[in-house]
Amino acid sequence: MARNEVCDYMGWGLYRYLIIGIIWLISSGAAALELTGVLTQGGLLIGRVAPDTEVELMQRSVRVGKDGLFVFGLGRDTPPSIELVTRNSHGETESHRLAVTQREYNEQRVNGVPQKTVTPPPEVLERIRREAVLVKNARGDDSRSLDFLSGFAMPLEGPITGVYGSRRVYNGKPGRPHFGLDIAAPTGTEVYAPAPGVVKLVHDDMFYSGGTLIVDHGHGVSSSFIHLSEVIAEPGQRVEAGDLIARVGSTGRATGPHLDWRINWFDVRLDPALVLESFPSVTGALGLSANSPDLKSR
Numbered sequence: 001m002a003r004n005e006v007c008d009y010m011g012w013g014l015y016r017y018l019i020i021g022i023i024w025l026i027s028s029g030a031a032a033l034e035l036t037g038v039l040t041q042g043g044l045l046i047g048r049v050a051p052d053t054e055v056e057l058m059q060r061s062v063r064v065g066k067d068g069l070f071v072f073g074l075g076r077d078t079p080p081s082i083e084l085v086t087r088n089s090h091g092e093t094e095s096h097r098l099a100v101t102q103r104e105y106n107e108q109r110v111n112g113v114p115q116k117t118v119t120p121p122p123e124v125l126e127r128i129r130r131e132a133v134l135v136k137n138a139r140g141d142d143s144r145s146l147d148f149l150s151g152f153a154m155p156l157e158g159p160i161t162g163v164y165g166s167r168r169v170y171n172g173k174p175g176r177p178h179f180g181l182d183i184a185a186p187t188g189t190e191v192y193a194p195a196p197g198v199v200k201l202v203h204d205d206m207f208y209s210g211g212t213l214i215v216d217h218g219h220g221v222s223s224s225f226i227h228l229s230e231v232i233a234e235p236g237q238r239v240e241a242g243d244l245i246a247r248v249g250s251t252g253r254a255t256g257p258h259l260d261w262r263i264n265w266f267d268v269r270l271d272p273a274l275v276l277e278s279f280p281s282v283t284g285a286l287g288l289s290a291n292s293p294d295l296k297s298r
């Protein structure tokens with residue numbers, strides 16, 4: 001978050017190594033399961049099964065589109081082995097064991113955030129709870145949209161000052177891990193939609209996240225943009241990749257102006273840097289993608 005903090009650009013070498021093996025074809029008998037993405041903590045996986053097949057991941061039902069397309073994400077602490085179950089239209093069930101690469105997360109000390117955001121006073125706890133419900137609902141939509149298939153691009157250009165998964169210590173007090181990709185930029189810098197979608201939440205000032213915008217990319221995949229000085233997109237609005245949606249700020253629990261961009265699969269928090277690398281945008285907002293020199297140099 002703070003631009004002067006030591007940053008933990010862990011795992012880039014690992015990603016590159018893994019990307020080579022990005023496509024798995026797991027077929028057994030008649031039922032074929034195809035997965036694209038990186039089977040690692042924080043990864044987004046896009047899959048395909050025969051139409052009318054049901055998919056369940058770790059006992060959670062996954063929406064399957066009409067072409068047999070589905071998507072799921074792996075959280076920061078996903079165990080090394082997970083189960084994906086498919087059930088075809090004849091009721092035949094198959095269990096697939098997927099090996100998930102485990103990551104190491106560094107620690108990042110962030111000093112100088114408003115002390116009230118480290119130890120919230122009792123009178124704001126109700127507000128925090130209420131805002132958490134708004135965010136949860138905005139990320140909970142299981143829409144039919146396949147916007148996530150367009151891939152993702154960087155929402156703006158700037159130095160990366162915070163990465164996914166790091167353990168955070170705020171003003172000396174251990175807090176929750178960091179789940180976003182922090183991109184430093186002056187207040188007012190334009191933020192562009194990294195992928196098409198529909199605006200699910202606009203909020204001027206949430207306690208932790210300040211100016212907040214959430215965009216749904218379909219099948220539970222969403223982007224959140226926080227600490228904004230201004231939200232330009234409106235609730236319910238359809239946005240295309242590259243549309244101006246907001247401006248950078250330092251609202252909420254922040255030490256300086258930056259964009260904190262998050263990607264979720266429902267409540268599961270994914271690694272935006274990894275998603276960018278796995279699914280670079282076809283069109284590319286600003287022409288920025290995972291190949292942006294800023295990311296490549298890390």
Ligand SMILES: [Zn+2]
Pocket residue numbers: 001162178180181182260
């Ligand atoms: Zn952040």
